[in-house]
Amino acid sequence: MRLTADQRVAILLHEGIKGSHGKTGLTLLRYGEATVVAAIDRECAGESLSQLTGIPCNAPIVDSVTSALAYQPDVLAIGIAPSGGILPDAWWQEVKQAVAAGLSVFNGLHTPMASDPELQALLKPSQYIWDIRQEPKGLGIGSAQARSLRCQRLLTVGTDMGVGKMSASIELQRAAVRRGIRSKFLATGQAGLMIAGEGIPLDAIRVDFAAGAVQQMVMGAGRDYDLLIVEGQGALVHPGSTATLPLIRGTQPTALVLVHRAGQTHIRNHDYIAIPPLLEVIQLYEIVARAGGAFASARVVAVALNTGHLDDAAAREAIEQVKAETGLPCTDAVRFGADLLVDAVMPEQKN
Secondary structure, three states: OOOOOOOEEEEEOOOOOOOOOOHHHHHHHHHOOOEEEEEEOOOOOOOOHHHHHOOOOOOOEEOOHHHHHHHOOOEEEEOOOOHHHOOOHHHHHHHHHHHHOOOEEEEOOOOOOOOOHHHHHHOOOOOOEEEOOOOOOOOOOOOOHHHHOOOEEEEEEEOOOOOOHHHHHHHHHHHHHHOOOOEEEEEOOHHHHHHHOOEOOHHHOOHHHHHHHHHHHHHHHHOOOOEEEEOOOOOOOOOOOOOHHHHHHHHOOOEEEEEEEOOOOEEOOEEEEEOOOHHHHHHHHHHHHHHHHOOOOOEEEEEEEEOOOOOHHHHHHHHHHHHHHHOOOEEOHHHHOOHHHHHHHOHHHOO
């Protein structure tokens, strides 16, 4: 299941366009195939979506699901991730209004909706609710099988959560496809799954089976492609992150791309934790990847720098600073394209 080009989508984004919990919805705006007919955010209703986000989308921002219905959506995508994964009651009522009006729901929250009795009672035969965060069946523990694959396996890793690992991964995939490389993007989070239609919701998987789930996904695709691009999650230097290590173990990566927000010095929401110098973060990821020699070495081959909060001149200056600091290729994949990163991962296929 995925959002396809023939669907008309309203994205529930209350307090997410300007706030910190709208990453899923903004990603759908930037990369989704479906037609977005409305963004629902009462804080920004009536403003320009493209001016607020920098994403070339002219869909109106409206204040409610009721207002969005005027634009004839057939899907409501939950584009926000409030703390705790639970919608406030007022927003939950809007979901019920959408279902009652005939919309299907794509739900990326931890809280399931498909089994809710109130929503089930409102569903018509043509409607469905997709709870994305469901653990796949038949999982085992990781066993480093991916090291047997001949394809290149790139994993994006970060200096923090929410710095742009998924965007960098999708831009890498787009650049690789344009170059004729047999590549595949492997989604590991809710927005990536809505866009790709397949993958694993890693943060919904029990920790004992997390590496095994990544491994199963990689092994399922690895023999059909020359390059797998695995969407990173979390960060080794974040105090609450448990996702990065199973991604490293399950992928058995051949290369890593480090994603960092330009100028960020501390973990977001934990300003008492400093982000180490990038060279030390790079060394950390490479040491963890090889685990003292238990696994093959995987180098950080490039840095994807998130400069979305800077103007062009400042962005280019920040990129040059990171190049000088790390000695690695660096670019903002969203702003300037990902060809430089593809070159670093697949040097034998440089333009």
